[in-house]
Amino acid sequence: MARMARLTTTAAAIALALSLGGVFAGDASAAEKKYGPGVTDTEIKIGNTSAYSGPASAYGTIGKTIDAYFKKINDEGGINGRKINFISYDDGYSPPKTVEQTRKLVESDEALLVFQGLGTPPNSAIHKYMNAKKVPQLFVATGATKWGDPEKFPWTMGWQPNYQSEGRIYAAYLLKNKPDAKIGILFQNDDYGKDYVKGLKDGLGDKAKSMIVAEYSYETSDPTIDSQVVNLKSSGADVFYNITTPKFAAQAIKKAGEIGWKPLQILNNVSNSPGAVLKPAGLEHAQGLLTAFYHKDPTDPQWKDDAAWKEWSAFMDKYYPDGDKSSTFTVFGYLAAQTMVHVLQQAGDDLTRENVMKQAASIKDLKLGMMLPGILLNTGPKDFFPIEQMQLARFKDSQWELFGEVISGEVGS
Structure with missing residues (x-):
């Protein structure tokens, strides 16, 4: 009788162990890292095209500010331990050049996504290509209304007010x-x-x-x-x-x-x-x-004692000392980069292209210090316009x- 009890207890223990083993295995599977192109345990490749030359070269400082901000993030440990590899090419604000450079970013460099591509004509030239390839074309540096059409172009999202x-x-x-x-x-x-x-x-x-x-x-x-x-x-x-x-x-x-x-x-x-x-x-x-x-003007004296302005100014001094602190374009690049970092942090270890787009379309009341008071970033599956408020x-x-x-x-x- 005692032997039967021991056998029953042993069988129950084995069954429990097998059951728990299944649970633990499931947990391990659920926590498994998922990576898209351009992502490893140590790196996230982000592509960009900007006008460092040509008729819109004044905007080139945006790309330089973004690069500087990502260096700051990398110095602080990166995104969940992964460093950002920001690959930015000069397209001269020329759509044919944008097509060439973007194909290189997607097909040769294998970037996870393309971020803050500058200008309406350049982005229009790659609009269909990015969506056909199912590569995120995120937070484009243009306010054309066409960037907020998730039904027809689910892989493209604007950033600034349209x-x-x-x-x-x-x-x-x-x-x-x-x-x-x-x-x-x-x-x-x-x-x-x-x-x-x-x-x-x-x-x-x-x-x-x-x-x-x-x-x-x-x-x-x-x-x-x-x-x-x-x-x-x-x-x-x-x-x-x-x-x-x-x-x-x-x-x-x-x-x-x-x-x-x-x-x-x-x-x-x-x-x-x-x-x-x-x-x-x-x-x-x-x-x-x-x-x-929609964001603070860095030359406006009302912000001189503002904590967010001081943080931006310190960033400029350390990471982009040659940048023009009187240019609103440096504030623009700084805020756009912060938005991208927020999305990547939210994506966690699921750094697939699909999840990055899902997170970009799930921004809720994001408050960034250099935005004007009262302006928050919000997106949804059917709302690809993060910023929709302004002040004269x-x-x-x-x-x-x-x-x-x-x-x-x-x-x-």
């Missing part, structure tokens, strides 16, 4: 404060420029036809936009809606000043950098300009001055 939203914000301001405005528009002849125009017209509604008196476009290959600015003055416009990249923005602001044209100037956010645009244009020509911000600012003396409330220009379906 251009149509920004255009709607300017329209709301004009309808309230200058309802009889005569608007002259200068825009880059591509999706970037056309999105801004559409946003303004949508925001103005039925009044768009009567308020807009002239529209002139330019190509990125044009040497100057002087003739367009002269024609806009001749149209009788008293509002200048300036939709240009930095080189042409500086030219347009300077030319308007030189010919004595003094309209209310609305300058798109992507070119509102005091260091990269307004100083070259001549600060005397920039007085009274209107724009919209007016240029006075040597800096932008924020005014009004943080407002949304969210684009409806």
Whole structure:
């Protein structure tokens, strides 16, 4: 009887051990690391193309800031122990070059993802390719509305407020404060420029036809936009809606000043950098300009005692000492890099392309210190626009001055 009891106890113990072994095996399997291309226990390859040369080279500092921030992260131990290998190529803002360099990143370098590729035309050239290859095209450095279409392009996501939203914000301001405005528009002849125009017209509604008196476009290959600015003055416009990249923005602001044209100037956010645009244009020509911000202007003295500004400034001093601390582009790159780091940290040990996209589409109330107070990043499976709020600012003396409330220009379906 005693022997039977011992046998029964032994059998039960063996069964329990086998059962627990199965549980432990399952736990080990669940915790197993999953890697996509470009990922090892020690490395994460991230690809990028930027305009370090060419007509949009003023934006090159964004890529340099990102590289510097990733070096900071690596010095602090990396992402869950893995160092970021940031591979950034110069595409000169030339779509054919972007295609060539992106293919190299995906097919030769085997990067896990492509991050912060610069510009609407360059990103448009690789849009279908990235989605066909199922490679994340994350947080592109352009606000074209097309980057927020998860149904048709589930592998591409924007980052900054989209251009149509920004255009709607300017329209709301004009309808309230200058309802009889005569608007002259200068825009880059591509999706970037056309999105801004559409946003303004949508925001103005039925009044768009009567308020807009002239529209002139330019190509990125044009040497100057002087003739367009002269024609806009001749149209009788008293509002200048300036939709240009930095080189042409500086030219347009300077030319308007030189010919004595003094309209209310609305300058798109992507070119509102005091260091990269307004100083070259001549600060005397920039007085009274209107724009919209979503992150802190590093030249605004109200942030000098701000903890986040001090942290950004210390980062610049240590990791990018040659960078222009008066340029909003360095703040842009810093914030975009922080967003990418957040997504990779959330991905944990599941660093597959699929999970990285899942995490990018699962950002909830992300607060970054150099964003304006009240602006949080949010995404969802059907919301690929992380930032959808802005605040208006007016240029006075040597800096932008924020005014009004943080407002949304969210684009409806």
